[in-house]
Amino acid sequence: MSHHDPLRADRPAPDALLQQIADYVLDPKRASGALAIETARLCLMDTLGCGFLALGYPACTKLLGPVVPGAMLPGRGARVPGTRHELEPVQAAFNIGAMVRWLDFNDTWLAAEWGHPSDNLGAILAVADYLGRSGERPPLLVRDLLVAMVQAHEIQGVLALENAFNRVGLDHVLLVRIASTAVATRLLGGSREQVINALSNAFIDGGALRTYRHAPNTGSRKSWAAGDATSRGVRHALMALKGEMGYPGALSTKTWGFQDVVLGGKPLAVPAQGFGGYVMENVLFKVSFPAEFHAQTAVEAAIGLHAEAAPRLGEVERVVIETQESGKRIIDKTGPLSNPADRDHCLQYMTAIGLIKGSLTADDYEDKASADPRIDSLRAKMEVVENAAFTRDYLDPQKRSIANAVQVFFRGGGSTRRAAVEYPVGHRRRRAEGTPLLRAKFEAAVRGHFPVGKAAAIIGRFSDLAALDSVAVTDLALLLAT
Numbered sequence: 001m002s003h004h005d006p007l008r009a010d011r012p013a014p015d016a017l018l019q020q021i022a023d024y025v026l027d028p029k030r031a032s033g034a035l036a037i038e039t040a041r042l043c044l045m046d047t048l049g050c051g052f053l054a055l056g057y058p059a060c061t062k063l064l065g066p067v068v069p070g071a072m073l074p075g076r077g078a079r080v081p082g083t084r085h086e087l088e089p090v091q092a093a094f095n096i097g098a099m100v101r102w103l104d105f106n107d108t109w110l111a112a113e114w115g116h117p118s119d120n121l122g123a124i125l126a127v128a129d130y131l132g133r134s135g136e137r138p139p140l141l142v143r144d145l146l147v148a149m150v151q152a153h154e155i156q157g158v159l160a161l162e163n164a165f166n167r168v169g170l171d172h173v174l175l176v177r178i179a180s181t182a183v184a185t186r187l188l189g190g191s192r193e194q195v196i197n198a199l200s201n202a203f204i205d206g207g208a209l210r211t212y213r214h215a216p217n218t219g220s221r222k223s224w225a226a227g228d229a230t231s232r233g234v235r236h237a238l239m240a241l242k243g244e245m246g247y248p249g250a251l252s253t254k255t256w257g258f259q260d261v262v263l264g265g266k267p268l269a270v271p272a273q274g275f276g277g278y279v280m281e282n283v284l285f286k287v288s289f290p291a292e293f294h295a296q297t298a299v300e301a302a303i304g305l306h307a308e309a310a311p312r313l314g315e316v317e318r319v320v321i322e323t324q325e326s327g328k329r330i331i332d333k334t335g336p337l338s339n340p341a342d343r344d345h346c347l348q349y350m351t352a353i354g355l356i357k358g359s360l361t362a363d364d365y366e367d368k369a370s371a372d373p374r375i376d377s378l379r380a381k382m383e384v385v386e387n388a389a390f391t392r393d394y395l396d397p398q399k400r401s402i403a404n405a406v407q408v409f410f411r412g413g414g415s416t417r418r419a420a421v422e423y424p425v426g427h428r429r430r431r432a433e434g435t436p437l438l439r440a441k442f443e444a445a446v447r448g449h450f451p452v453g454k455a456a457a458i459i460g461r462f463s464d465l466a467a468l469d470s471v472a473v474t475d476l477a478l479l480l481a482t
Contacts, residue, residue, distance in 0.1 A: 014196045014248040017268055021155055022195040024275040025182045031150040036277030040146040041465035042438055046285055047106050047118040049442035052082045052449040054102035063224060064095045078130040081480040082449055089130040093234045097122025097227030103362045104344050108284040108293035110402060113160035115172035117279060120152035122230035123180035127187045132474035142476060143469040148183045150280045155179040157279030162269035165207060168262060173229040174207035180233025188241050197246025198236040203258045204250050215333050218342040285426030287437045289360045294327035295350045297421035298404035302354025305406060308416040309355045313374055315410045321351055322387040322405040324394040332384040340365035351406060352378040
């Protein structure tokens with residue numbers, strides 16, 4: 001609960017959580033475990049690939065570039081992968097964060113709060129490249145980038161374990177802002193006091209509403225909200241480095257602090273495990289489908305039923321989808337779907353595509369694809385029910401499953417088998433199976449965006465992920481620029 005008397009003007013010591021995050025981020029060794037770094041290499045590859053895929057969509061690319069025409073920093077700015085943009089680091093972070101998140105295809109973390117920790121690459125890569133080009137210090141290496149990614153994942157993910165901001169209507173990108181702020185301040189050379197100051201301001205920002213993620217207002221802001229958050233983290237870091245003050249009781253001050261205002265006086269919870277490398281080690285990759293993660297196994301199950309269901313679509317009486325409580329609350333959606341952002345957060349739509357086509361790609365969310373009358377015909381026959389066992393295993397820290405089951409029933413009494421999938425292919429328990437598919441996803445994204453020779457050079461550089469550790473971030477950014 002709040003601890004400081006608001007009538008007293010003497011400033012308290014910094015809140016314990018601000019100090020805990022600062023001490024963690026200033027001790028990179030705690031984020032350098034072998035498994036965490038190994039997974040971070042996969043995460044870097046995958047996150048960049050997701051960004052390259054997004055560059056094929058004008059709705060994304062129209063938002064990229066400088067804030068106003070001509071505001072470029074040629075030869076000095078942070079480079080935006082897959083583009084010619086060279087920008088100051090705040091806007092570069094927005095660009096990278098927006099393209100990474102655009103197609104809902106980057107990694108995921110599911111707990112009391114949800115999120116996509118690789119959204120923080122916007123701040124991390126922008127700051128690292130900008131610093132390297134400044135000439136003020138030796139260029140950071142990709143190994144430094146990986147450690148920063150582990151830290152950002154950990155800060156966002158650990159704060160998500162027991163703190164459900166969604167329950168009070170706030171969007172998970174507030175945790176992106178917190179994580180990006182801490183890591184960017186450290187990368188810029190900030191002291192402990194400066195990290196705490198920056199973090200306090202990041203918390204004081206509060207949080208964006210989840211309005212844009214839910215019917216009837218679902219829209220494209222959900223695709224750039226993380227870019228906005230990670231870029232805000234860079235701004236807080238830069239201001240702290242200039243000596244801007246912090247607010248030590250930002251979390252705990254009675255009435256005006258984050259915990260009273262946002263959480264009704266409930267303290268932010270951090271499990272006893274603290275901060276290390278747990279989140280990166282257990283992060284979920286979206287390997288096969290650009291779909292909201294609670295639907296990943298439903299799509300896999302639907303695709304598995306395609307051969308049984310597709311020839312008999314005209315005979316379908318009902319489709320039963322069993323899911324977890326979070327999936328039902330977030331993506332169980334009926335009625336008209338007005339845009340791609342609406343469709344990729346509709347469990348019924350994604351399941352219908354899997355049953356009809358036996359596949360799911362980002363193009364399936366576009367207006368042209370959604371005009372297929374079979375999709376809404378199937379959606380109208382779907383029943384979404386919570387499976388209590390799925391919910392229990394979803395919350396079990398030893399399992400963290402994201403199970404769904406799909407079964408199609410036909411007129412006259414027949415049905416398909418009940419297809420249940422407990423763990424998606426991007427889960428840690430299926431990492432060996434998923435890694436080659438993750439690489440194939442990256443290589444397809446690279447080949448789809450870059451000319452043949454450039455694509456071959458990028459794929460060659462990423463063929464040995466461990467060898468990337470010693471590459472300067474500036475050299476990697478040059479390779480990825482167009």
